[in-house]
Amino acid sequence: MIFLQEITEEILKKDNLLLYIHTPFCGTCHLARSILQQIETVLGKEIFYEMNASFYPDFMHEYKIKSVPCLYIKEDGVVKEKIYTFHSMANIVHHLSNHVPYIFKK
Numbered sequence: 759m760i761f762l763q764e765i766t767e768e769i770l771k772k773d774n775l776l777l778y779i780h781t782p783f784c785g786t787c788h789l790a791r792s793i794l795q796q797i798e799t800v801l802g803k804e805i806f807y808e809m810n811a812s813f814y815p816d817f818m819h820e821y822k823i824k825s826v827p828c829l830y831i832k833e834d835g836v837v838k839e840k841i842y843t844f845h846s847m848a849n850i851v852h853h854l855s856n857h858v859p860y861i862f863k864k
Contacts, residue, residue: 761795762808769807770817776858777830778808779823790827790844797847797854805861831857 762778769775778794780787794806811818811826821830821837829841829850838857844850854861 761798762806763804765807765809773835775832776806778806779811779828779830780826781811784826787827793844793847793850833857
């Protein structure tokens with residue numbers, strides 16, 4: 759299984775997006791990524807895209823991304839939440855169930 763699909767400019771324009779924003783040398787980002795991989799494994803499908811923040815400075819500025827790691831949730835063209843603290847898998851699942859509950863349906 760491939761985890762966390764790489765982002766493209768075309769995907770960034772989608773109305774619905776679960777985007778994991780990171781930098782490669784961030785230790786906390788590696789831990790956050792493993793939480794998202796676990797969620798994808800449990801669900802049995804790829805739901806997250808990932809972005810190296812270093813390559814998208816305009817996006818970071820435009821959407822006021824304060825730090826990494828960040829889980830950026832956009833639904834129906836509206837930014838619903840930017841999660842900067844990845845306490846646990848249960849915590850992230852809670853946020854996802856509030857904003858995009860349909861991802862949990864088979």
